[in-house]
Amino acid sequence: MRQNEIAKKYSLALFELGKEENKLTEFREQLEIITNTIEENTDLKKMLFHPLITPEDKKKILQELFSSAVSDEILNFLKILLEKRREKYIRAILNDFTALMNKENGILEVEVISAVELSAELKDKLEQKLINLSGYKIILKERVSPDIIGGLILKIGDQVIDGSIRHDLELLMDRIIEIPVSELGV
CATH class of the missing domain: 1.10.520.20 (N-terminal domain of the delta subunit of the F1F0-ATP synthase)
Structure with missing residues (x-):
């Protein structure tokens, strides 16, 4: 187990x-x-x-x-x-x-990871969007992590929604690595 x-x-x-x-x-x-x-x-x-x-x-x-x-x-x-x-x-x-x-109390805890501290306005918009999507009262737990470069990472229970620039760059690097050398014109 x-x-x-x-x-x-x-x-x-x-x-x-x-x-x-x-x-x-x-x-x-x-x-x-x-x-x-x-x-x-x-x-x-x-x-x-x-x-x-x-x-x-x-x-x-x-x-x-x-x-x-x-x-x-x-x-x-x-x-x-x-x-x-x-x-x-x-x-x-x-x-x-x-x-x-x-869950019993209709509360959803969401960890928000950003490169810089979020403004109060952005936190409110994010919280409202999550309330509308989930129907739960939202508790945002914010964490600043400059290494994500930009964007947001949301952790909701066991799920991770990675909208960070670092993640996008990693995906781009993976795609570049998969390109055969012959297609690069080298």
Whole structure:
């Protein structure tokens, strides 16, 4: 099973439980606390991802760390991840869980990558166009990346729409490379 399929399976199970218990926001916030704590603490991360440390030892440490900060449901979920040795998927599970929550609430998160910061007017136009196309409330997350040269890259879930000049130049280069030398008049 591929990494994102594994994460989706676990996030869906937790999402269904959260929905049933009316605790979606609480679960997402607690998953975020755990994920951020792990990612910000190098020693904790090394311990958690070390293959020779048993799941039981990992559970004891995480029980100590998080028992007062998260619900029993999230703590039990974390223990299941440890038992199944799926701890490396915690960030992907949080991302998938958030996407499921957003979908449930009619929200679509779109990452917009541009070479320069977009003007407020352009952001508004892009947001309105995406609302009209999708019917969802849009959350734009902007990132500036000068190496795309110009244009935009939109990331919507697993889909990428690459309208960057860099991408166009790469496609042009591929087409030039495919031209036989005899056709170049050399």
